[in-house]
Amino acid sequence: MPHDQPLSRIQTRNRRVILDAALEEFAAAGFAGVTLDRIAAAAGLSKPNLLYYFASKEAIYTALLDDLLDLWLAPLRDLDPAGDPQAEILTYVRKKLALSQSHPRESRLFANEVLQGAPRLGPVIAGPLAQLVADRAALIRGWAEAGRIAPVDPHHLIFSVWALTQHYADFEAQVRAVLGPAHDPYAEAGPFLETLYRRLLAV
Amino acid sequence: MPHDQPLSRIQTRNRRVILDAALEEFAAAGFAGVTLDRIAAAAGLSKPNLLYYFASKEAIYTALLDDLLDLWLAPLRDLDPAGDPQAEILTYVRKKLALSQSHPRESRLFANEVLQGAPRLGPVIAGPLAQLVADRAALIRGWAEAGRIAPVDPHHLIFSVWALTQHYADFEAQVRAVLGPAHDPYAEAGPFLETLYRRLLAV
DNA sequence: GTCTATACTCTGATAGAC
DNA sequence: GTCTATCAGAGTATAGAC
Helix, strand or coil: CCCCCCCCHHHHHHHHHHHHHHHHHHHHHCCCCCCHHHHHHHHCCCHHHHHHHCCCHHHHHHHHHHHHHHHHHHHHHCCCCCCCHHHHHHHHHHHHHHHHHHCHHHHHHHHHHHHCCCCCCHHHHHHHHHHHHHHHHHHHHHHHHCCCCCCCCHHHHHHHHHHHHHHHHHCHHHHHHHHCCCCCHHHHHHHHHHHHHHHHHCC | CCCCCCCCHHHHHHHHHHHHHHHHHHHHHCCCCCCHHHHHHHHCCCHHHHHHHCCCHHHHHHHHHHHHHHHHHHHHHCCCCCCCHHHHHHHHHHHHHHHHHHCHHHHHHHHHHHHCCCCCCHHHHHHHHHHHHHHHHHHHHHHHHCCCCCCCCHHHHHHHHHHHHHHHHHCHHHHHHHHCCCCCHHHHHHHHHHHHHHHHHCC
16 A cells, blocks of 8 residues: 555455454464465455555554554453542442453464563563553552552552453463353353452452 | 374484474464574574484474473373362462563464364363363362352463463563563562452452 | 585566557 | 555575595
């Protein structure tokens, strides 16, 4: 796409189709494990046509990452300083788990990127993401110091929410294989995590 | 290596050097992201020589995976039915976290594999691994029913240990970027996880 | 056991017709 | 905007000398 004009309807639609197909592929195989042929086939376009919409494979990948962060951090951003601390954190956990269930491909894309040292997302993580976490950690620390939740390391509390919720998307293959087909991972994870954080934070 | 003879000293050594170099590369870039050239360079061998020791890139990768599982599951296997339930689980968490710290490459290799749907490890996960988890879950359930730990879903308790400990290896790039250079992730994670599981399991 | 040279395939990207 | 044809480079693996 050589020009910077506003996108036509067909352009918007094709870009969306390409990104959706690419998300599927990149999440399943990582950046290097995906070929333009596969993305093109999944999107129902020819390879040169794909490259008419995005300059390169890299450009498709970074477009996906760019779209990801806002969605990914929204639940943490939503923590309300004026709300009830325990309820706020439980709501955060619930939203984050729901995000794993509704957007597992995004979760795996993100996991792939960080696992490989965040070569493309590094600056964003060290910048805006770290900034948001610092801000929210301060909020949580305040709640703990006021005795409204049990004392807890706020940074590692946030890490625990990421780890526990994203695990169900990122390690889905393992979770399902271990639990067997009779279990519904997310239906069980909800109550488990609710119990865990209630007991962790109870004053 | 065409023959099935016992390995000479030099063969044993070169196989080890190759596997060590390959672990580094595969953990960092995933199966598809690694070239034989990179592994050969890291191992200090020529590419054809590499292929003298392993039939293919695939063979190197699966050799690594084969070596992985015993190490990975040892702490869970160590759970002692005769021990104190809370102490046993806390010891498990401690060992698993220590494993993340001492073997982050193995953790990331495993994460990469499962993230991509466990194409090669699938049968092992659905078989021996699931069997071990079922066994240990029964043990933990017994402890809970006897009132020796608080009521908790044993499968998801085990998942939580995996998620919380492996997170520090798999998402190390993010953890370090968020905490900044002044923090020591593992030194902080130990007490945090200890507190978390004490509160979760206290009767 | 180890190397140089090379065969062959796949893949990202471009040219140019329509 | 989309396609066919194609190039250049990278990558796995093998042949064969030493």
